[in-house]
Amino acid sequence: MTIPINLKVNGKTVQLSVEPETLLVDALRDQLRLTGTHVGCDTSQCGACTVLLDANSVKSCTMLAVQAADRSVMTIEGLGSAAALHPMQAAFREHHALQCGFCTPGMIMSAVDLLSRNPSPTEAEVRAGLEGNICRCTGYHNIVKAVLDCAQKMQSVPARESAHG
């Protein structure tokens, strides 16, 4: 039995036909071919699948596609493009906050959400705020640096607009 749903993904309304048990991450990856959202675990621990749902970060492996019906999803592909990077994407590159790149989309989405709630966090607040995302490559040092620097740079632009626009 498939269920038709409408949802807005990266600003575009899409119609999908999903099984009741289809996870949001599988709908994004398999049906919409938005493969920037990754699956790194099966216990909602690693955060590689983090997307923004109505501007709040969620682990897309932990919700059903039908739960996203009539809501707005932003994935890494919608956050910014190579020609117009989101400040968080730019900060990750500037500070070498990624190595293999696998955790990176989820980490960036979580970091965007973190700054939307707390635009000028301390280092400790950044570290606590990224608790739901595991990176095995960077040792977090440069991720923390990137998020703190991005926070500073976004002080001069309205954070909500650039985070969710």
Add this chain to the structure above:
Amino acid sequence: MDEVGTGGLIGQSVKRTEDIRFITGRGRYTDDIARPHTAYAAIVRANVAHARIKSIDTAAARAAAGVVAAFTGADMAADKIGGLPCGWAVKNRDGSPQAEPAHPALQADRVRYVGDQVAVVIAESQAQARAAAELVNVDYEELPVVVDTRAALAAGAPQLHAEAKGNLCFDWELGDAAAVERAFAQAAHRVTLDLRNNRLIPNAMEPRSCIGDFDSATGEHTLITASQNPHVIRLLLAAFVFGIPEHRFRVIAPDVGGGFGSKIYPYPEDVIVLWAARKLDRPVKWTAMRGESFLSDAQGRDHHTHVELALDKDAHFLALRVETVANLGAYLSTFAPAVPTYLYGTLLAGTYRTPAIYCNVKGVFTHTAPVDAYRGAGRPEATFVVERIVDQAARQLKLDPAELRRRNFIPPGAFPYQTPVALMYDTGNYHATLDSGLKLADYAGFAARRGAAAKRGKLRGIGISTYIEACGIAPSAVAGALGARAGLFEAATIRINPTGSVTVLTGSHSHGQGHETTFAQVVAQMLGIPMDSVEVVHGDTGKIPFGMGTYGSRSIAVGGAAIVGATRKIINKGQRIAAHLLEASPEDVEFKAGRYVVRGTDRGKAFGEVAFAAYVPHNFPHATEEPGLEETSFYDPKNFTYPSGCHICELDIDPDTGLVEVVRFSASDDFGRIINPMIVEGQVHGGLVQGIGQALHENCLYDESGQLLTGSFLDYAMPRAHDVPSFDVMTECTPCTHNALGVKGCGEAGAIGAPPAVINAILDALQPLGVTDVPMPATPYAVWRAIQAARGRAAA
């Protein structure tokens, strides 16, 4: 060295080329690839650690929705698919070969660990395959189980393989036992320790994934797999598993989400998807669920060691004796025998002038996942032994641990230095990294910080580790003499395209290391062209002539040297072409900053003009040169490289809870010349957190029946952002003396240096309480128990 020069791009923190695709979600990992008409595989795994397979019933699975096929080990044996080969053969003390039991990709008769591959179900969707795999009914006759490393050697222990009597794979030794015996007889001081190097699960963030494809028209097999070394996968699977010629077999390792050793090896699933694709004549994809990664990825470490150090009356080291039992798991993974032997025993000299060393290692089989190289591979285990016993000696002799190290270091003037355990260190300066490390850590100000922490009720400690590692594996002839069954060179092709852009084809594989950037820095500097004219291609046996892959911090030291060799050939051929164009003799033409010029004149040709002439050879030295501009180089290293350094950990312990907080970590490393400092620092940070993870958090645990207790991120403690501090890192430089770039490698240093620094710091903090040892990982409970035991002893 110095042949390439150090100005310009080399040594610059150039931002990474590969980042743009990763930060915009356009990386292409194996599971992102969708070939038309793909079917999906799910693996049926043993749920008991040791059993005879009485029967396997796949009927219900085959009848389930969407199922295409279900195959068992009997089907695989009938198709004469071979087992996974071992790539390294060590010898026993008596000269006899190691025990080498077969490792079929699907077990037909017996399972030997929880997670062992038993059957495969293939369906139209991943969900259907996984659901149907649950319906396969395997009837097991359970057999007794042994998981503990030392228990495997006990009389009467359950046996894994008929070929390995007493579960012993090998009983290996290195060094001069008699010289060590004599030194101990004369020693003024003797220090001993019993150490456990805890078992770890690598946990690259991308779970393993592979796609098999077979073209029945051409007979070409394609395997897309999350691998660190596609060429070696092709070599091993073509020759030993499938018996097909390599020209009909292409292995592609696209973007790979971290490896840390665990993606070096061919795995049963690689064999299964390729075999199934051939049988079904359609692509077959398998992607691990994280739970499967925990069960079946090759794991790391797991040593039990007894170590003794002899010192003279002035605290000079006289001799070191090491007895180790190493757990190899249920089957021999590709490099498993090398890790606890030639990558371990050979590093026991550390940075010290210990004149006599003897090491005996027994490798044992147990009913656990195979164990193989994990970041550092043998060298973290060796460093833990050496740096713990040195600190123990300092405590016992009431010496400053830094001073004891200084007194015993190989001095800067003693290189090249032949150790008593086979290696010849080409260069190093251990005093320099110790001195700058101590300064970076403000060692002199520690007493004041300890006092301040005590006022807050915390016990502060500081710990040093002055590690060495052997990287850039390896001179092929040496590796061969030590049991390697393959060469360990690296290959590179430099293809100059007609318009002057450059394609670099490298046998090294990048899965986070940033080769697309660093290799381009080297080539662009050598050719005097912009970096964006250089494209680095890796990870495809269909494009790249050959390669031995990335592990053991070998990419820049071996792969980079091959790239330099091929680029030099390009420059030399270009010189001959330019000489013709300039009507000069080649000896009079020199290449400088991207231009060939006639010495002493302003007459010259840009590199791009020479490239164009090579492809449009209207005016060309046809008598002596072939058209085109493409060169290949195979580089076989002359020696290992020897990165070294000083890692200093400072931490606070809450004596009431045992909670350890790392408050400061300083690292001064000597990696020789550095191509991109930003990338090198990133490698150090990541390695340090894996090392701190081993010391404080991570532990792979099986229960007595062989069930994995730490089978998810809920149970296996991966370090998270709030578990670690920011780091202070710096480098010293003694250039490697035997490769063109003067480089040594940096990928494993953090994981090697950090664990003993952390444990030494904990023991320093707890010394006032009388605590003399804590196990790894030093969890709050383990530290609290050590404190309670010491208090109990003090009260008694």
